[in-house]
Amino acid sequence: MSVSYPNQYRNYCIFDEKLIQERKNLGIIKASLENPHSEDEIVEDLYILNKMLDDGEKGVENLYPQLSKYNSSKSPNIQTFLAGIYRKTKIPDAFGPLVSMLIQNSINPPENAGFDPNEEIGGAILEYLA
16 A cells, blocks of 8 residues: 655545555455555555446445444545545535534644645535535
8 A cells, every 4th residue: 555645746546556456346445444554555455446436336325334434534535535435435424523613723733744635625615515
């Protein structure tokens, strides 16, 4: 597992696409999200789910029990990828946690994130309201 996180020169993560392709399976992702070993692994799993949704994968919304474990994460990377998943799936139970993330970040902005996770969180909230 290896993620290159955003920095002052780049506002996005870089992933090993070969490893990502090998793990594109809802069963593998579900098991990994239930027992993650690191933030890198969580971020990779969320990235994979986002890619799978872009490819038309069905059933991602069924992973909400595993995803919801991270709703109170303070990691801007986890928040951003979760918001992307919630924006695409519109899981009804995820609306409240998105609002909570936005409020949490307004009170205590993430430091040294290299990007603003509230852009994706706010976009997801708007998608719910649309």
